[in-house]
Amino acid sequence: MDELHRIPRHLLENFCAAAFERAGLSAEDSLLSARILVTADARGIPSHGVGRMMRYIRGLESRQMLPDAVPRILFESPVSLTVDANGGMGFPVSQRTMRKVIEKAQNVGMACACVRNSNHFGIAGYYAMMALKHDMIGVAMTNTAALGVPTFARQVMFGTNPLAFCAPADKLRPFVLDMATTAVTRGKLEVYDRLGKSLPDGWAVDATGQPAENPAVVLEDMLARRGGGLLPLGGFGDRYGGHKGYGLAVMVDILCALLAGAPTGPKVFDTPETSARVSHFFAAIRIASFTDPRQFKREMDEMLERLRNTPLANSQTRVFYAGEKEAEADEQNTQLGIPVDEQTLNSLQKIAIKYQLKEPLA
């Protein structure tokens, strides 16, 4: 595989923030956006990290994403908020909206918000995790351009529609579930394509709706909208619960987009003029609305400890709980430097040249 470079976290953040500013974002929005991208790399999720910088820069410059968009509140109540991002970047509007949700939950006990007309917001878990230090459960979801095929069908009708859910623990790292509701994401098909490997059953279907083996064909057919696409969590048909993953994906569309009066499914797509205008959903639940937060967190520790200590399957070395691996990676990478592969480093260097910025690894 590619060689990995390690870049000190603050240098990488500062570089990305500077680049975003050159692309037209405000200083504050630039820093917010950079932090979220670098957090994805730190947590071992490079698919959502700084490797996407060039895409955002191009989007901002071409005004497919509007650097100067001013979000508008469409509706507000003590427990709810509906926001129109007006085509701006997903990071700042999402972070500000989640902050408001947390404030409302502090006042009332819980709150939700939906955001429409937005752009890719990075890792859903970032926003959910903002609730943790307030002794709250956090939730974040987003719809995406359509890539997923309903059970028994052959054309895409929903996105990878990730959902994140987190809850704080006391001494242990928090529980952070952050998952696409499709079995895998398109990135996984791209990796298999590069490696020349066949797809396992249950990841994708071809243009006729049958299990697909050739990743290149699936990717081409999806791009040309000839049919085929990713399978929902649970895989092909209903034998393994594919209909459940399909249901979860639609649930995400309902909470993100329908509550916000925004498009869903195949109506969410990129054009040369505008990026796919996606919608998000955020929620926070104050634990003290139900029980003593200290007791809750101690019991979280106990449960999570029990899960980690589940007797292992033969030939396995460790049982994880959701978010544990990512938190460990974050701690390690913050110390050692954020890992960045050769291709990503090249793209950052191109951005440095373009904007006459000091390279992050200079």
Place this chain on the structure above:
Amino acid sequence: MDELHRIPRHLLENFCAAAFERAGLSAEDSLLSARILVTADARGIPSHGVGRMMRYIRGLESRQMLPDAVPRILFESPVSLTVDANGGMGFPVSQRTMRKVIEKAQNVGMACACVRNSNHFGIAGYYAMMALKHDMIGVAMTNTAALGVPTFARQVMFGTNPLAFCAPADKLRPFVLDMATTAVTRGKLEVYDRLGKSLPDGWAVDATGQPAENPAVVLEDMLARRGGGLLPLGGFGDRYGGHKGYGLAVMVDILCALLAGAPTGPKVFDTPETSARVSHFFAAIRIASFTDPRQFKREMDEMLERLRNTPLANSQTRVFYAGEKEAEADEQNTQLGIPVDEQTLNSLQKIAIKYQLKEPLA
């Protein structure tokens, strides 16, 4: 397969309600409980229907489930409610709690509740669906006795932990997702055992944590707590997303049990003295807190119609959305009579004799 008998809906409800009364439940609780069970059969989910009557009757008579339990509110706020069911039946406390959640959501915009120390509450979808006629999104979850094995492990650590989510449509039937977070439930293994069939990969693991083929062995090992059990949605390992289903199951435990200060995972089990004391979670979100409910429902129609009309995979005849099939079954079975198999009819006849009740099919 077994012969199916059809019993008029009101006769079956009345019979079950009368039996519950003889077992010590109040008249109102009896009717509530009967309705929920019969609704499961009507919707084509007999695993959660009147076939369980004998189990409930025995539980009530032996006081494993307390017919005279008085639920206690542990904490209440305008948006939240924590209830101790004090070991009573799950149906009445769940229905009353969801009613309160809906009232709160009518006042404030949204609300949640958790219930501890309860018993099996039937189909989660029933409680979620109570929100629909109020133009609300409804949510219901429950934990169950531990049957599911974490990714990379070999012992059970969580239940089948179902979650239900529903949203109203305008002219179309509502979207009602009601799913176990394990790939399949124990009932499915029992069916395969009766038929002498091997289990497909991805449903269960044996006592060493490897994919299990023999359903009889898995069922015995689970009962004797020798290891092995059901796999989470997404199946074996993390290749197909089994870690996601595992995460969803833990999420359900956090919302139901940890918020209520109740036991989770392997601490939830039946003893000769008490049934497994499970916990539930309920939520309602008023759509008008975000957008115009009429517009929302029209857009639901549009989205659901598009999903149903997704071009079919070869050799398939129909694409469903969640809850569509069940609503159709409910309408049909309400007209034709609720289908009851031979074995269930026999058990109802035994109850009729025991309590000197008129048989539902007399």
